[in-house]
Amino acid sequence: xxxxxxxxxxxAGVLLVTMMPKSKKRFWWEIIRQTPYLIPRYFV
Amino acid sequence: xxxYDVIVIGAGCGGLSVASQMxxxxxxxxLLEQSELIGGCCSTYDRNGYKFDLGAxxxxxxxxxxxxxxxxxxxxxxxxDLVSCDPTYTVITRNGxxxxxxxxxxxxxxxxxxxxxxxxKGFYAxxxxxxxxxxxxxxxxxxxxxxxxxxxxxxxxxxxxxxxxGLIFSSYQDVISKYxxxxxxRESLSYQSLFIGLPPELCQGLxxxxxxxxxxxxxxxxxxxxxxxxxxxRVGEKLGLVVKTKTAVAKVIxxxxxxxxxxxxxxxxxxxxxxxxxxxxxxxxxxxxxxxxLPWIVKTGLRSYEPSINAPMxxxxxxxxxxxxxxxxxxxxxxxxxxxxxxNVYEKDGYAKEPFGIISWTSGSDPELAPKGHHVLIITMxxxxxxxxxxxxxxxxxxxxESTIDYLSKKYIPGLKEHVKLAELATPVDFERRLRIPExxxxxxxxxxxxxxxxxxxxxSKCIDNLYLVGASTHPxxxxxxxxxxxMIVADIIEKQS
Numbered sequence: 001x002x003x004x005x006x007x008x009x010x011x012a013g014v015l016l017v018t019m020m021p022k023s024k025k026r027f028w029w030e031i032i033r034q035t036p037y038l039i040p041r042y043f044v
Numbered sequence: 045x046x047x048y049d050v051i052v053i054g055a056g057c058g059g060l061s062v063a064s065q066m067x068x069x070x071x072x073x074x075l076l077e078q079s080e081l082i083g084g085c086c087s088t089y090d091r092n093g094y095k096f097d098l099g100a101x102x103x104x105x106x107x108x109x110x111x112x113x114x115x116x117x118x119x120x121x122x123x124x125d126l127v128s129c130d131p132t133y134t135v136i137t138r139n140g141x142x143x144x145x146x147x148x149x150x151x152x153x154x155x156x157x158x159x160x161x162x163x164x165k166g167f168y169a170x171x172x173x174x175x176x177x178x179x180x181x182x183x184x185x186x187x188x189x190x191x192x193x194x195x196x197x198x199x200x201x202x203x204x205x206x207x208x209x210g211l212i213f214s215s216y217q218d219v220i221s222k223y224x225x226x227x228x229x230r231e232s233l234s235y236q237s238l239f240i241g242l243p244p245e246l247c248q249g250l251x252x253x254x255x256x257x258x259x260x261x262x263x264x265x266x267x268x269x270x271x272x273x274x275x276x277x278r279v280g281e282k283l284g285l286v287v288k289t290k291t292a293v294a295k296v297i298x299x300x301x302x303x304x305x306x307x308x309x310x311x312x313x314x315x316x317x318x319x320x321x322x323x324x325x326x327x328x329x330x331x332x333x334x335x336x337x338l339p340w341i342v343k344t345g346l347r348s349y350e351p352s353i354n355a356p357m358x359x360x361x362x363x364x365x366x367x368x369x370x371x372x373x374x375x376x377x378x379x380x381x382x383x384x385x386x387x388n389v390y391e392k393d394g395y396a397k398e399p400f401g402i403i404s405w406t407s408g409s410d411p412e413l414a415p416k417g418h419h420v421l422i423i424t425m426x427x428x429x430x431x432x433x434x435x436x437x438x439x440x441x442x443x444x445x446e447s448t449i450d451y452l453s454k455k456y457i458p459g460l461k462e463h464v465k466l467a468e469l470a471t472p473v474d475f476e477r478r479l480r481i482p483e484x485x486x487x488x489x490x491x492x493x494x495x496x497x498x499x500x501x502x503x504x505s506k507c508i509d510n511l512y513l514v515g516a517s518t519h520p521x522x523x524x525x526x527x528x529x530x531x532m533i534v535a536d537i538i539e540k541q542s
Contacts, residue, residue, distance in 0.1 A: 023245035040345030
């Protein structure tokens with residue numbers, strides 16, 4: 001059951017990203033790309 | 045005993061704001077500026093009788109500037125001769141559609157209706173949305189955002205921020221597309237995302253408030269934009285502030301992780317209880333303080349910041365009255381092209397083949413800026429990086445001036461070419477040299493979701509005691525009124541602590 005749920009979440013995620021307009025993808029990609037820097041930036 | 049209570053490095057609007065308030069608080073304050081002009085990006089210079097504004101060419105939201113003057117015991121309307129710019133803009137889209145944006149919301153709705161009747165309703169809904177948002181987020185620009193508890197306080201005092209996640213977690217383009225259906229209308233309202241330093245698809249949705257905010261009034265200061273910083277200086281000096289121009293700081297003196305003074309380029313050392321910096325945070329920490337005083341995490345954070353945009357500016361003196369209709373004329377390109385320009389040209393260090401940008405006809409608002417019968421035109425050109433693929437800016441200057449004048453003559457300002465008496469271009473390299481801003485980025489650091497509030501350099505240094513930061517590289521960000529707010533935030537922190 002857990003495996004099915006996990007697979008469903010992954011498929012839903014992939015579908016969501018695939019169907020997202022290009023501009024939305026770019027908006028979110030920029031945020032994801034910079035997320036690793038959030039902690040260092042907090043300490044500046 | 046220290047020579048001064050407070051030393052402020054840099055006389056941009058943020059530095060002047062905090063320095064004058066320090067003087068008002070009764071502190072012995074010294075303001076040091078490396079250039080001969082004060083005001084930073086909001087300064088005005090004279091060339092052969094033409095007065096050119098270096099960067100800023102209007103102010104929106106005079107209320108926040110007035111709040112500073114009120115703190116100093118006066119009013120911006122008393123100290124600066126502000127001229128209302130109405131219409132706020134004339135927009136000429138790439139397909140040749142001309143639209144005026146008067147201050148009156150009703151008149152603007154009529155203008156939008158001429159292009160797209162179905163968007164009139166959307167415009168009123170757009171205005172209603174941002175009116176509600178601004179009413180519930182009034183204090184955001186005056187509150188510190190140095191840590192999580194500051195953020196909690198911001199959210200508590202600005203309930204609109206929690207109530208409008210759609211504006212925080214969506215793009216400028218999404219917000220405009222939600223309220224407006226016609227592509228020309230969308231284009232006419234999207235250029236403003238570049239004021240935040242990002243194209244419409246990357247800029248945060250809440251900044252779509254700019255086209256609404258413009259209806260609160262747009263002003264130009266008679267004598268040039270530099271009159272605003274001059275007025276702050278004048279009022280500050282009456283309160284005891286000492287301002288020294290052409291005095292560059294070489295180092296901030298650090299002892300036991302505490303800022304105790306500054307060393308000037310001529311070797312003079314001046315001590316102070318508090319040091320406030322109005323220069324770019326990267327320059328402050330890496331050049332004036334030195335990496336040896338910084339923890340690794342701070343160095344990592346500082347290096348991770350991406351620069352905001354810059355745009356070359358063309359300053360022209362002309363011997364005729366240009367056929368323009370307002371202080372500002374935006375010559376825009378479709379939203380899709382703006383985004384494509386960002387990814388395919390700007391990010392690849394290239395430059396626009398056909399320009400887009402802003403024509404500022406400042407002498408239309410103040411004829412005294414030019415000799416009689418002459419006028420001043422300032423062109424904000426498409427954004428560009430300091431690197432120029434396959435060439436360099438100095439080499440490109442003459443050709444760029446010629447092609448821009450040619451293009452504007454043909455499309456937007458008939459007769460221009462025959463009447464240009466003086467033309468000079470400032471490139472990102474010139475901005476870096478003249479204003480000492482890394483990469484010449486006039487808004488300092490990119491203002492996206494990951495570089496705002498608690499993720500922007502803190503206004504009270506977290507690694508050096510007695511050190512504070514104001515200006516575009518700290519919260520709340522870039523722009524004349526906003527940097528003035530950063531000065532108010534630091535003045536409040538210092539007053540509270542003492």
